[in-house]
Amino acid sequence: MNDDGFSADKLFNQGYSYTYDDVIFLPGFIDFPTDAVNLSTKLSRNISLSIPCVASPMDTVTETSMAIGMAALGGIGIVHYNNTISQQASIVRAAKSHQIPFSSDLIFASPSDSIHSADEFGNSPCIFVTESGTKESKVLGVVCKSTWKGLSDKEARISDYMNVSPVTLPSSYTFEDVAGYIASKKLDFVPLVNDKDGEVVNLVTATDLERMNSLPKLGLPSLGTDGKFLVGAAIGTRDSDKERLEHLVKAGINALVIDSSQGNSEYQINMIKYVKHTYPHLDVIGGNIVTKYQAENLIKQDVDGLRVGMGSGSICTTQEVCAVGRGQATAVYKVSSIAEQHGVPVIADGGISNSGHIVKALSLGASTVMMGSFLAGSNEAPGTYENKNGLRVKKYRGMGSLEAMTKGSDARYLGDTAKLKIAQGVVGSVADKGSALKFVPYTMQAVKQGFQDLGASSLQSAHHLLRSGALRLEVRTGAAQVEGGVHGLVGYEKKYF
Numbered sequence: 001m002n003d004d005g006f007s008a009d010k011l012f013n014q015g016y017s018y019t020y021d022d023v024i025f026l027p028g029f030i031d032f033p034t035d036a037v038n039l040s041t042k043l044s045r046n047i048s049l050s051i052p053c054v055a056s057p058m059d060t061v062t063e064t065s066m067a068i069g070m071a072a073l074g075g076i077g078i079v080h081y082n083n084t085i086s087q088q089a090s091i092v093r094a095a096k097s098h099q100i101p102f103s104s105d106l107i108f109a110s111p112s113d114s115i116h117s118a119d120e121f122g123n124s125p126c127i128f129v130t131e132s133g134t135k136e137s138k139v140l141g142v143v144c145k146s147t148w149k150g151l152s153d154k155e156a157r158i159s160d161y162m163n164v165s166p167v168t169l170p171s172s173y174t175f176e177d178v179a180g181y182i183a184s185k186k187l188d189f190v191p192l193v194n195d196k197d198g199e200v201v202n203l204v205t206a207t208d209l210e211r212m213n214s215l216p217k218l219g220l221p222s223l224g225t226d227g228k229f230l231v232g233a234a235i236g237t238r239d240s241d242k243e244r245l246e247h248l249v250k251a252g253i254n255a256l257v258i259d260s261s262q263g264n265s266e267y268q269i270n271m272i273k274y275v276k277h278t279y280p281h282l283d284v285i286g287g288n289i290v291t292k293y294q295a296e297n298l299i300k301q302d303v304d305g306l307r308v309g310m311g312s313g314s315i316c317t318t319q320e321v322c323a324v325g326r327g328q329a330t331a332v333y334k335v336s337s338i339a340e341q342h343g344v345p346v347i348a349d350g351g352i353s354n355s356g357h358i359v360k361a362l363s364l365g366a367s368t369v370m371m372g373s374f375l376a377g378s379n380e381a382p383g384t385y386e387n388k389n390g391l392r393v394k395k396y397r398g399m400g401s402l403e404a405m406t407k408g409s410d411a412r413y414l415g416d417t418a419k420l421k422i423a424q425g426v427v428g429s430v431a432d433k434g435s436a437l438k439f440v441p442y443t444m445q446a447v448k449q450g451f452q453d454l455g456a457s458s459l460q461s462a463h464h465l466l467r468s469g470a471l472r473l474e475v476r477t478g479a480a481q482v483e484g485g486v487h488g489l490v491g492y493e494k495k496y497f
Contacts, residue, residue: 002470002472004026004472005026005472005473005474006472006473006474007469007471007472007473008333008364008466008469008471008473009469011023011473011474011475012329012330012333012334016327016330016475017326017327017330018327018329018330018475019312019327019328019329019351020328020329020351020352020356020357020360020361021476021481022327022329022475022476022481023329023360023473023474023475023476024473024474024475024476024480024484025359025360025363025453025454025471025472025473026472026473026474027453027454027455028453028454028455028456028465028470028471029455030452030453030455031455032452032457033452034445034448034449034452035448036457037448037451037452037456037457037458038457038458038459039051039052039444039447039448039451039458039459040458040459041345041362041367041368041459042305042345042367042368043076043232043255043283043285043305043345043347043367043368044255044283044284044285044304044305044345045283045304045305045343045344045345046283046304047076047230047254047255047283047304049074049075049076049222049230049368050073050074050075050219050220050221050222051073051074051075051219051440051444052075052358052362052366052367052368052369052447052459053070053073053074053075053076053368053369053371053440053444054070054075054076054077054078054232054347054368054369054370054371055067055070055075055076055077055078055370055371055375056078056349056370056371056372056375057078057079057080057081057232057233057234057257057259058080058082058372058376059080059082059083059382060376060381060382060383060394060395060396061080061371061372061375061376061381061382061396062077062078062079062080062375062382063079063080063091063382064091064094064095064103065102065103065379065380065381065382066375066378066380066381066382066436067079067091067092067095067229067231068095068098068100068101068102068103068229068380069101069102069380069435069436069437070222070380070436071095071221071222071223071229071230071231072100072101072102072218072221072229072437073101073218073219073221073436073437073440073441074218074219074220074221074222075222075368075440076222076230076231076232076254076255077095077231077232078232078233078234078255078257078370079091079092079095079231079232079233079234079253080234081233081234081235081236081241081244081259085243085244085247086247088233088244088247088248089247089248089250089251090251092231092233092248092251092252092253093251093252094201095229095231096228096229096231096251096252097171097194097201097228098171098201098202098229099171099172099173099174099175099228099229100173100174100175100178100192100202100204101175101212101218101221101437102208102212102380102437103202104124104202104203104204104205104208105122105123105124106124106128106135106200106202106203107120107121107122107124107126107127107128108127108128108129108130108133108134108135109127109128109129109130109133109143109158110129110130110131110132110133110158111129111131111140111141111157111158111159111162112157112158112159113133113157113158114154114155114156114157114158115127115143115148115154115158116154116155118145118148118149121145121148124145124203125144125145125146125188125189125205126142126143126144126145126189126191126203127142127143127145127158128141128142128191128200129141129142129143129158129159129162130200135199135200136199137199138197138198138199139166139168139191139193139198139199139200140162140164141158141162141163141164141165141166142162142163142166142191143158143161143162143163144163144188147161147163148161166191167185167187167190167191168190168191168192168193168200169181169190169191169192169193170192170193170195171192171193171194171195171201171202172195173192175204175212178190178192178204179204179209179212182204182206182209183209187206188205188206189203189204189205189206190203190204191203192204211435212437215435215437215438215441216437216438216441216442217441218437218441219441224254226252228252230254230255231252231253231254232253232254232255232256232257232285233248233251233253233255233256233257234256234257234258234259235248235256235257235258235259235271236258236259236260237258237259237260237265237267237268237270237271238267241271242274245275245278245279249279249282253282254283255282255283255284255285255304255305256275256279256282256283256284256285257285257287257307258271258272258275258284258285258286258287259287260287260288261288261310261318262288262289262310262324263286263287263288263289263294263298263307264289264291264293264294264297264298268286268298269297269298269301272284272286272298272301272302272303273301276301276302283304283305284303284304284305285303285304285305285306285307285347286298286301286303286305286306286307287306287307287308287309287347287349288307288308288309288310288349289306289307289308289310289335290308290309290310290325290326290331290334290335291326291331291334291335292334292335292337292338294335295335295338295339296338299338299339299342299344303344304344304345305344305345305346305347306335306339306344306345306346306347307346307347307349307370308328308331308332308335308336308346308347308348308349308366309328309331309348309349309350309351309370310324310325310326310331310350311324311325311326311350312325312327312328312331312349312350312351316350328348328350328351328361329360329361329364332346332348332361332364332365332366333364333365335365336364336365336366337365337467339365340365340463340467345367345368346365346366346367346368347366347367347368347369347370348361348362348364348366348368348369348370349369349370350370350372352369352370352371352373352374353373353374355443355446355447355450356450357369358443358447358450359447359450359451359454362447362451362459362462363451363454363456363462363463363465363466363471364466365463365466367459372396373396373430375433375436376394376396376430377393377394377396377429377430377431377432377433378433378434378435378436378439379434379435379436380435380436380437381394381396383395385432386429388429391431391432392431392432393429393430393431393432394429394430394432395427395428395429396427396428396429396430454471456471
């Protein structure tokens with residue numbers, strides 16, 4: 001009999017609400033190398049991923065670049081709906097039109113325009129010329145920054161000097177195809193265009209090739225049966241969201257998240273029924289929930305996945321404002337214990353700030369982790385970098401913040417019809433993290449090492465150890481938590497890779 005620590009069943013049935021930091025796993029037996037750990041998993045009943053990572057549907061986290069990056073890494077991004085229907089559908093279409101792991105900011109002008117300053121090029125080596133001066137029309141030519149700099153008359157119309165026969169490649173080309181072409185032709189850049197209508201969808205430069213070569217090698221990307229990147233999207237629970245859903249399905253979404261801070265409601269249940277009846281082949285993820293009771297109600301509606309978390313996010317104040325929620329470790333364990341019986345994967349949403357939290361979430365029964373602050377501040381996150389007190393940062397805000405609510409996210413908190421708006425989130429900023437294409441692979445390697453220490457060679461193995469009672473846990477005192485981190489130093493620099 002193993003009297004070291006407690007089984008999860010015993011630990012989480014003592015009336016306490018535990019966070020990830022409150023608990024610690026005891027080590028198991030290692031009989032396999034780290035690289036043998038398999039992190040492949042299920043997002044929902046019918047969608048498989050190579051890594052257990054999901055980008056949260058927040059307007060400072062997931063738009064085109066993040067959706068592309070996560071799919072390229074083997075995870076998935078869920079596009080937020082704090083925008084118009086056409087904007088959200090456009091983001092989905094843009095993400096699914098890519099075959100390479102990044103998206104460039106494209107700049108457009110019309111033939112009758114003039115370029116007055118080098119600043120108009122931004123960070124791009126060129127400006128694309130289209131009939132309307134927008135992305136939504138065929139490319140007529142291109143203006144290279146080097147060409148413009150050599151002009152004697154900077155007021156000349158673009159049509160007078162643009163290159164009307166720019167070299168382009170189909171957007172269906174893989175990164176390896178594009179890289180090979182640029183190298184063989186010794187080009188500085190090449191635009192990728194949509195085969196169907198000639199619309200420019202991306203730009204690859206020689207600098208991009210150098211940057212990608214410096215990153216860890218990517219694993220298996222998340223692709224649908226059509227060979228395109230997997231992309232998810234979120235909607236609310238109002239009747240108006242049915243029109244939004246129609247456009248998202250036409251745009252090609254692979255998974256739908258019904259987004260609500262408290263998912264156990266008649267509004268969500270009615271929306272799930274509608275989606276299941278209207279789009280029976282679309283995987284539907286319900287939530288957010290934190291109890292078995294809530295889970296059972298949504299499982300009865302035949303949801304394909306459950307999103308767990310209420311008030312655990314770094315920018316969320318639901319527990320403080322509403323006195324409702326649950327510690328995330330307890331919530332994940334409780335919901336996953338009932339969801340597993342019905343074959344419904346669980347997404348642990350919120351409270352992830354390091355690789356150890358990911359190990360804990362997955363080992364407590366989750367199939368994936370949804371991340372907001374962990375990905376915010378990356379190159380792929382929406383927004384521009386600012387300098388604050390000498391630190392390069394990006395804005396990160398909760399969808400329950402008043403700032404986000406003014407754009408429509410109040411429906412998530414069932415407050416869109418209320419006369420008085422009550423915030424359940426804050427607006428803040430996070431430090432520049434660089435590219436998710438770099439730090440996510442390193443994070444996954446750390447997760448593999450955690451699984452190795454547990455004696456689990458896969459998520460399925462970890463779940464078996466959990467349910468059998470072989471996985472042992474203990475609660476950490478405040479002093480134990482301090483001891484488990486860096487301590488006793490005058491100063492230090494923390495680098496994980």
